[in-house]
Amino acid sequence: MRWLFIFAGCLLLNLGVFAEKLEYHKVYTPQEGMSAEEIMKIMYHNKYSLFARDYQQTGEVLYVDPSGFTRKRVWKRQRIVKAGQEGISYKDLVVMTYPTELKGLAVLTWTYEDPQKDQNVWLWIPSLKKVRKISASEDDDAFMGSDFTVEEVSTRRFEDESYKLIGSKNFPGYKFEHTGEVKFKDKPCFVVECTPLKPHWYYSKRIVWIDKDTGGNIFEEYYDKNGKLFKTLFREWVWTDLGDKKYPSQISLECKDLRTNHRTVILMEDTKYDQDLSEYDFTVKALMRSRW
Amino acid sequence: MRKVLFLGLLFLGGNLWARPVNENLEYAGYLKTEFWLKNYNDESHLSLSSFKNTFDLEVEYKLSENWAFFFHPRFFYDFAYDLREDFNSNFDRNQFKMGHTQRTEWLRDCYLDFTSDKLDIRIGKQQVVWGQADGLPFLDRVMPFDLSYYWLYDFADIRIPLWMIKVEYSPELNSTLQFLLIPDFEASRSAPAYAPFAFKANNDWYDFKTSYNPLLTIYRPPKQFENSRVGLRWRSILGNDIEYTLNWLYGYSTSAYTYTDSYASLQFSRRHKLMHMIGFSFNKSFVEPGLLEGWTIRGEFAYFHNEPTYYGTDGYRRRTERTDKYTYVLGFDKTFFTNWVFSLQFAQFIHDKKTFGGYQLLNTYTYGLLEKVENYLTLKVSTDFMHERLKPEVLIIYNDDNDGRISFKAKYELRDNFWLTLGYHHFWGPLGGSNGQFRNNDHLVLEAKYTF
Numbered sequence: 001m002r003w004l005f006i007f008a009g010c011l012l013l014n015l016g017v018f019a020e021k022l023e024y025h026k027v028y029t030p031q032e033g034m035s036a037e038e039i040m041k042i043m044y045h046n047k048y049s050l051f052a053r054d055y056q057q058t059g060e061v062l063y064v065d066p067s068g069f070t071r072k073r074v075w076k077r078q079r080i081v082k083a084g085q086e087g088i089s090y091k092d093l094v095v096m097t098y099p100t101e102l103k104g105l106a107v108l109t110w111t112y113e114d115p116q117k118d119q120n121v122w123l124w125i126p127s128l129k130k131v132r133k134i135s136a137s138e139d140d141d142a143f144m145g146s147d148f149t150v151e152e153v154s155t156r157r158f159e160d161e162s163y164k165l166i167g168s169k170n171f172p173g174y175k176f177e178h179t180g181e182v183k184f185k186d187k188p189c190f191v192v193e194c195t196p197l198k199p200h201w202y203y204s205k206r207i208v209w210i211d212k213d214t215g216g217n218i219f220e221e222y223y224d225k226n227g228k229l230f231k232t233l234f235r236e237w238v239w240t241d242l243g244d245k246k247y248p249s250q251i252s253l254e255c256k257d258l259r260t261n262h263r264t265v266i267l268m269e270d271t272k273y274d275q276d277l278s279e280y281d282f283t284v285k286a287l288m289r290s291r292w
Numbered sequence: 293m294r295k296v297l298f299l300g301l302l303f304l305g306g307n308l309w310a311r312p313v314n315e316n317l318e319y320a321g322y323l324k325t326e327f328w329l330k331n332y333n334d335e336s337h338l339s340l341s342s343f344k345n346t347f348d349l350e351v352e353y354k355l356s357e358n359w360a361f362f363f364h365p366r367f368f369y370d371f372a373y374d375l376r377e378d379f380n381s382n383f384d385r386n387q388f389k390m391g392h393t394q395r396t397e398w399l400r401d402c403y404l405d406f407t408s409d410k411l412d413i414r415i416g417k418q419q420v421v422w423g424q425a426d427g428l429p430f431l432d433r434v435m436p437f438d439l440s441y442y443w444l445y446d447f448a449d450i451r452i453p454l455w456m457i458k459v460e461y462s463p464e465l466n467s468t469l470q471f472l473l474i475p476d477f478e479a480s481r482s483a484p485a486y487a488p489f490a491f492k493a494n495n496d497w498y499d500f501k502t503s504y505n506p507l508l509t510i511y512r513p514p515k516q517f518e519n520s521r522v523g524l525r526w527r528s529i530l531g532n533d534i535e536y537t538l539n540w541l542y543g544y545s546t547s548a549y550t551y552t553d554s555y556a557s558l559q560f561s562r563r564h565k566l567m568h569m570i571g572f573s574f575n576k577s578f579v580e581p582g583l584l585e586g587w588t589i590r591g592e593f594a595y596f597h598n599e600p601t602y603y604g605t606d607g608y609r610r611r612t613e614r615t616d617k618y619t620y621v622l623g624f625d626k627t628f629f630t631n632w633v634f635s636l637q638f639a640q641f642i643h644d645k646k647t648f649g650g651y652q653l654l655n656t657y658t659y660g661l662l663e664k665v666e667n668y669l670t671l672k673v674s675t676d677f678m679h680e681r682l683k684p685e686v687l688i689i690y691n692d693d694n695d696g697r698i699s700f701k702a703k704y705e706l707r708d709n710f711w712l713t714l715g716y717h718h719f720w721g722p723l724g725g726s727n728g729q730f731r732n733n734d735h736l737v738l739e740a741k742y743t744f
Contacts, residue, residue: 071707285412
């Protein structure tokens with residue numbers, strides 16, 4: 001009986017935390033009994049790696065057209081989590097390393113805590129050898145020309161949608177076309193229906209499968225205004241073991257446009273957390289160091 | 293024979309070098325072929341203006357976490373002059389200046405880099421860029437320019453790199469003081485007479501020289517330490533939002549100015565003069581909800597003290613006098629319709645004196661008459677299609693004398709390492725206008741680029 005009270009107490013304490021903002025630099029996972037909002041808050045917390053102090057990784061994007069013809073981009077990404085200091089949630093630096101034509105192109109982004117505020121974005125343009133402050137991309141624009149939109153990768157916030165918990169289900173599995181493997185078959189998930197608050201948005205609703213283990217959004221189905229499924233998005237979430245702690249990480253993504261049969265694969269590797277990155281590497285001066 | 297060897301290197305190079313050596317050594321480069329086809333035929337040259345082949349290599353070697361060495365050679369050879377030598381026109385005589393890489397121009401970058409949180413030092417041949425404007429070099433005056441193809445190439449390719457020391461010190465996170473010491477000197481260049489984009493003033497001088505055989509003496513500041521140009525720039529951010537710079541540059545002008553030393557004996561000289569430039573720039577993105585959300589506003593102002601200026605009558609320079617000039621540009625950028633980026637700029641070029649000794653202010657490129665205040669509007673629109681495989685853009689530059697140009701460019705990614713570009717430059721305006729002088733000089737540009 002005593003354990004029951006302790007468990008209930010912990011649960012209430014946990015729910016109390018979720019009613020407010022999630023704390024930076026802490027790992028959260030979804031629990032049974034949580035509301036759709038609480039589950040989605042954890043998902044966003046994990047998606048933007050707000051549990052870590054910093055991280056870096058190498059990413060590869062493959063654009064695959066229906067004939068199988070593939071183009072590739074490779075980048076190096078670094079993020080420092082500012083945890084709300086000076087109103088900033090985190091700062092990102094993405095540097096393109098492949099193909100040569102885009103090598104050196106670098107984007108510095110400051111994302112604010114206030115969900116109403118757009119990001120501040122600076123771009124290093126190798127053809128001008130110059131930094132340009134640019135307007136943030138439109139949220140429904142394709143992210144680097146891929147099948148993902150900008151908001152699906154980097155700007156969507158918890159506050160942008162309303163949520164309804166559909167229930168708990170085992171994920172039927174996803175055939176990752178890049179390797180042919182079936183991933184996450186029978187993985188226990190929460191299923192949440194998300195409806196955008198913006199009127200006339202590019203989707204009318206999406207169904208999101210949240211992995212109960214990592215809190216990651218492993219699968220999303222996008223529906224148009226006629227209720228027709230037009231896009232699916234798969235994310236492979238795993239635990240990264242750091243010895244004394246472990247963090248949830250995305251290692252591969254696949255987005256399929258069902259209207260065009262075009263798909264985009266993102267593969268991430270060499271992910272490192274809490275490397276004590278210097279905030280000086282997230283300044284305009286650092287962008288100007290680019291040699292390419 | 294040398295051409296054959298050069299071509300051989302171009303086409304073998306990609307396969308030989310496209311392999312990493314080790315994790316500290318990184319390289320990239322390209323082979324590029326471009327055709328410039330003149331749309332209007334006139335007496336001066338036929339349709340093929342340029343058949344330029346370029347080899348470019350960039351090598352970075354990381355000596356340690358803080359130290360790196362960067363080396364960037366580039367060579368080109370323009371076959372148009374060989375293909376057209378049978379015409380024996382003025383065009384062909386320019387092969388020595390336009391047909392292949394000149395002197396030390398092959399070395400685009402060669403520097404040693406030290407980087408740390410607070411202090412960055414870059415020593416060697418490099419480019420330094422100031423300002424916020426697109427395509428209008430008001431504050432961007434640290435480097436000399438190579439205007440052999442007018443302003444049509446990317447600015448990184450138009451600037452002439454210099455040997456210099458650049459020190460950047462950050463007393464706090466987002467604030468940096470930049471100090472430049474430039475002992476090297478190169479003069480800005482323009483195309484020789486009767487080259488495809490030769491300025492009218494150059495063509496006129498060539499004709500005058502041919503008829504009257506005047507004496508021209510060129511004075512360049514000796515490459516001595518005391519003649520070094522110096523620059524300072526303070527860059528900071530006000531309240532996470534407004535980024536600004538304060539700039540100062542002092543030294544010999546990179547442009548040479550023509551002086552008449554003696555009318556009677558037809559003695560002329562080209563001289564570089566000491567001058568000051570003081571300026572500032574700023575930018576702000578509106579990230580808060582509201583009417584201006586999504587807009588980025590940027591601007592720059594530059595004041596030139598003691599810059600030589602031409603005065604005369606329409607088409608004829610009579611005097612060169614030192615005056616002051618003020619320039620500013622305001623830019624407004626926003627993305628519309630999901631992925632259409634619009635960038636509008638308004639600029640003014642204000643001269644201190646419209647007349648001098650009864651003579652009118654003249655355009656440096658053409659000796660055409662100028663107003664005291666010249667107004668410019670530019671608009672750049674860019675977008676992408678086919679998952680960023682096709683990227684078209686158009687740039688319109690318009691001056692209030694109804695002088696301007698439209699440059700269209702569409703870039704297509706055939707493979708990761710193979711890119712095609714189609715461009716077109718259309719000029720209009722009075723003969724004495726900066727763009728109008730090329731009104732009979734529209735060009736179609738085709739480019740194929742193999743990268744490694």
